[in-house]
Amino acid sequence: xxxxxxxxxxxxxxxxxxxxxxxxxxxxxxxxxxxxxxxxxxxxxxxxxxxxxxxxxxxxxxxxxxxxxxxxxxxxxxxxxxxxxxxxxxxxxxxxxxxxxxxxxxxxxxxxxxxxxxxxxxxxxxxxxxxxxxxxxxxxxxxxxxxxxxxxxxxxxxxxxxxxxxxxxxxxxxxxxxxxxxxxxxxxxxxxxxxxxxxxxxxxxxxxxxxxxxxxxxxxxxxxxxxxxxxxxxxxxxxxxxxxxxxxxxxxxxxxxxxxxxxxxxxxxxxxxxxxxxxxxxxxxxxxxxxxxxxxxxxxxxxxxxxxxxxxxxxxxxxxxxxxxxxxxxxxxxxxxxxxxxxxxxxxxxxxxxxxxxxxxxxxxxxxxxxxxxxxxxxxxxxxxxxxxxxx
Amino acid sequence: xxxxxxxxxxxxxxxxxxxxxxxxxxxxxxxxxxxxxxxxxxxxxxxxxxxxxxxxxxxxxxxxxxxxxxxxxxxxxxxxxxxxxxxxxxxxxxxxxxxxxxxxxxxxxxxxxxxxxxxxxxxxxxxxxxxxxxxxxxxxxxxxxxxxxxxxxxxxxxxxxxxxxxxxxxxxxxxxxxxxxxxxxxxxxxxxxxxxxxxxxxxxxxxxxxxxxxxxxxxxxxxxxxxxxxxxxxxxxxxxxxxxxxxxxxxxxxxxxxxxxxxxxxxxxxxxxxxxxxxxxxxxxxxxxxxxxxxxxxxxxxxxxxxxxxxxxxxxxxxxxxxxxxxxxxxxxxxxxxxxxxxxxxxxxxxxxxxxxxxxxxxxxxxxxxxxxxxxxxxxxxxxxxxxxxxx
Numbered sequence: 001x002x003x004x005x006x007x008x009x010x011x012x013x014x015x016x017x018x019x020x021x022x023x024x025x026x027x028x029x030x031x032x033x034x035x036x037x038x039x040x041x042x043x044x045x046x047x048x049x050x051x052x053x054x055x056x057x058x059x060x061x062x063x064x065x066x067x068x069x070x071x072x073x074x075x076x077x078x079x080x081x082x083x084x085x086x087x088x089x090x091x092x093x094x095x096x097x098x099x100x101x102x103x104x105x106x107x108x109x110x111x112x113x114x115x116x117x118x119x120x121x122x123x124x125x126x127x128x129x130x131x132x133x134x135x136x137x138x139x140x141x142x143x144x145x146x147x148x149x150x151x152x153x154x155x156x157x158x159x160x161x162x163x164x165x166x167x168x169x170x171x172x173x174x175x176x177x178x179x180x181x182x183x184x185x186x187x188x189x190x191x192x193x194x195x196x197x198x199x200x201x202x203x204x205x206x207x208x209x210x211x212x213x214x215x216x217x218x219x220x221x222x223x224x225x226x227x228x229x230x231x232x233x234x235x236x237x238x239x240x241x242x243x244x245x246x247x248x249x250x251x252x253x254x255x256x257x258x259x260x261x262x263x264x265x266x267x268x269x270x271x272x273x274x275x276x277x278x279x280x281x282x283x284x285x286x287x288x289x290x291x292x293x294x295x296x297x298x299x300x301x302x303x304x305x306x307x308x309x310x311x312x313x314x315x316x317x318x319x320x321x322x323x324x325x326x327x328x329x330x331x332x333x334x335x336x337x338x339x340x341x342x343x344x345x346x347x348x349x350x351x352x353x354x355x356x357x358x359x360x361x362x363x364x365x366x367x368x369x370x371x372x373x374x375x376x377x378x379x380x381x382x383x384x385x386x387x388x389x390x391x392x
Numbered sequence: 393x394x395x396x397x398x399x400x401x402x403x404x405x406x407x408x409x410x411x412x413x414x415x416x417x418x419x420x421x422x423x424x425x426x427x428x429x430x431x432x433x434x435x436x437x438x439x440x441x442x443x444x445x446x447x448x449x450x451x452x453x454x455x456x457x458x459x460x461x462x463x464x465x466x467x468x469x470x471x472x473x474x475x476x477x478x479x480x481x482x483x484x485x486x487x488x489x490x491x492x493x494x495x496x497x498x499x500x501x502x503x504x505x506x507x508x509x510x511x512x513x514x515x516x517x518x519x520x521x522x523x524x525x526x527x528x529x530x531x532x533x534x535x536x537x538x539x540x541x542x543x544x545x546x547x548x549x550x551x552x553x554x555x556x557x558x559x560x561x562x563x564x565x566x567x568x569x570x571x572x573x574x575x576x577x578x579x580x581x582x583x584x585x586x587x588x589x590x591x592x593x594x595x596x597x598x599x600x601x602x603x604x605x606x607x608x609x610x611x612x613x614x615x616x617x618x619x620x621x622x623x624x625x626x627x628x629x630x631x632x633x634x635x636x637x638x639x640x641x642x643x644x645x646x647x648x649x650x651x652x653x654x655x656x657x658x659x660x661x662x663x664x665x666x667x668x669x670x671x672x673x674x675x676x677x678x679x680x681x682x683x684x685x686x687x688x689x690x691x692x693x694x695x696x697x698x699x700x701x702x703x704x705x706x707x708x709x710x711x712x713x714x715x716x717x718x719x720x721x722x723x724x725x726x727x728x729x730x731x732x733x734x735x736x737x738x739x740x741x742x743x744x745x746x747x748x749x750x751x752x753x754x755x756x757x758x759x760x761x762x763x764x765x766x767x768x769x770x771x772x773x774x775x776x777x778x779x780x781x782x783x784x
Contacts, residue, residue, distance in 0.1 A: 001631075001636065001639075003406060003407025003408060003410060004406050004407060005405055006404040006406065007401075007403045007404070008401075009399075009400075009403075011398075011399045011401075012397065012399065014395060014396050014397070014398065014652070015394070015395025015396060018395060178393075209632075211635075211636070212616045212619055212636050213612070213636045213639050213640045216612035216613070216616050217609060217612045217613075219612065220605070220608035220609045220612040221608070223604075223608050224604045224605045228604060239393075240601075240603075243393040243603075243652070244393065244602070244603070244604050244605045247393070247605050247651070251609070251648070256643070256648060260406070260635070
């Protein structure tokens with residue numbers, strides 16, 4: 001096990017109707033004026049935004065508002081948010097929405113306290129040294145941004161997607177009411193579930209041996225997702241299924257399932273190029289990329305894939321041919337993704353094979369991180385080709 | 393799933409030699425004078441205390457010292473600690489040791505900020521409203537006190553053992569260096585492992601249905617302990633085994649494996665009477681009590697015990713007689729405890745059957761908490777009788 005720091009100070013406030021506590025939670029933190037940041041009209045239509053405002057009013061907390069965050073949140077809105085916060089003297093950003101809204105809020109929180117261009121944090125030119133506190137009321141289980149120190153923003157000019165991270169932009173509190181996710185369409189539910197599973201797999205495929213505790217915690221989240229996702233899709237109102245998925249999504253990304261070893265975020269990296277270019281849902285892109293990445297790298301450590309196959313997907317171990325078990329596990333994963341309604345190849349995603357060289361070029365600019373297997377540009381092309389033609 | 397709050401703000405600093413960072417960590421928190429609280433001479437002999445002091449000296453942090461914490465830490469030393477802190481103007485308590493030292497430090501931290509008798513917090517007369525910050529350098533994987541809000545103290549007069557809890561006494565940081573545990577004798581290693589597994593089981597046996605994520609996380613920790621404990625006992629210097637156990641011990645008790653449902657702490661309650669009366673190791677007491685409690689309550693929910701048997705101990709499910717699988721799981725647990733060198737009955741523990749009525753009477757005073765099964769005095773006697781005569 002490698003040395004590590006684990007620090008997850010976010011106060012998670014989990015359960016039915018707990019968004020009604022947000023006013024008191026903000027007040028306790030001493031913020032007198034906040035920005036409510038949200039996405040499309042659905043938070044307004046569902047009445048959630050109204051309840052949040054009621055709660056803030058009751059607690060005597062003033063607020064400005066900024067809606068309009070899109071999936072793959074844009075830099076343009078972040079600039080607007082920064083300006084608004086400065087003008088209004090905002091002391092805390094309350095994200096009401098999913099990962100995109102929270103990521104956008106984190107960017108604003110850091111940008112307000114920085115004299116330069118906030119994009120500096122995303123293109124590696126500067127490090128976040130100060131930020132307004134961020135809090136969230138989560139409406140979709142997926143990104144894990146409610147408990148993570150990271151944020152991903154898309155630059156509208158060129159649709160370039162980049163990420164940053166700092167403990168200073170970790171939410172101080174996050175309210176998780178599973179009931180809010182019961183109205184999510186099946187497709188978005190499945191996209192979220194895929195993202196959650198990807199966050200675990202990126203931590204599962206490691207070159208650090210003998211970290212049994214982290215392996216087992218990863219498997220715990222994956223087994224939960226395999227049980228609960230089809231249930232939530234078949235019965236959208238099933239509170240228990242939604243609750244399990246929502247908490248699994250947080251656990252998957254506050255790093256409790258990743259400590260003490262190397263990780264591999266190349267699948268996320270490749271997917272960022274796909275959703276950057278096609279503006280597809282992040283989870284859908286991952287469903288196409290991740291099994292392809294697995295196929296491409298599995299020979300690097302067949303036994304680890306065989307472990308996944310047996311412990312997570314319940315495959316029988318083939319002791320004469322562990323590689324067969326490894327491949328069977330990857331097939332099970334792809335079949336699972338198909339069953340929950342995810343695309344599994346380029347055609348189903350709406351991607352084009354002829355774009356592969358351009359996608360790989362972008363990836364090259366972005367850089368392929370070390371990890372389970374370090375990838376060259378050719379490797380990325382190869383993975384995308386597997387993804388393009390994947391079948392059940 | 394029930395509504396819950398999860399808040400674990402402790403900064404965990406994990407890995408080899410990381411105790412050398414404690415000076416800088418204390419300095420960052422702004423404390424200028426601290427109390428180093430420790431146990432027997434082993435922290436002195438091993439050189440650990442010297443390294444901690446060097447680190448504090450380098451960071452320019454002044455300190456007072458108080459050693460002598462015993463297992464089942466006593467109120468008498470807590471009173472001394474409180475007086476010393478007041479006299480010396482201490483701003484933070486640094487526990488260097490195991491659960492007993494950390495629990496004693498927590499009691500001092502709360503006592504310093506309270507005008508009355510600190511015991512009020514432990515006998516339910518008062519609630520902790522303010523406390524000095526507590527930090528720790530952990531030397532044994534067991535109690536989980538390094539990441540928990542709880543503390544257990546024994547009143548020397550009558551050897552009464554009582555607990556309290558508050559987020560205010562959660563360690564602000566905890567340094568976990570697995571190497572420090574490599575010198576632990578096999579018996580203490582096994583006692584610690586038993587305590588860790590008990591912390592999980594007390595959360596596993598719940599009456600709240602459909603909390604798959606918490607079930608799976610519990611099982612993850614248990615599976616890790618079953619793999620790593622015999623390895624650490626056979627090869628005391630095995631850093632990887634020690635590291636897995638140490639982190640499992642923290643995860644087992646910061647409540648990440650317990651949220652969203654009812655818990656049952658009656659085994660811990662019954663054991664506190666045993667170690668209160670006989671001054672035996674807490675883990676050893678648990679090894680005798682816990683399987684007996686399981687046998688007594690298993691019919692309340694056979695399928696849950698069958699789940700433990702199959703998922704944790706790898707038993708084959710007997711679909712015609714789930715109760716048989718349930719009992720087989722309990723037998724596996726007892727066999728495991730015996731194999732790691734733990735006592736499994738009164739004789740091996742050094743307890744006496746004739747004390748059962750007195751033990752149950754104390755338990756009555758203390759009260760049996762609701763939980764998986766609410767226990768009467770007769771039930772406690774019955775459990776202790778099973779424990780007295782248990783065999784493999």
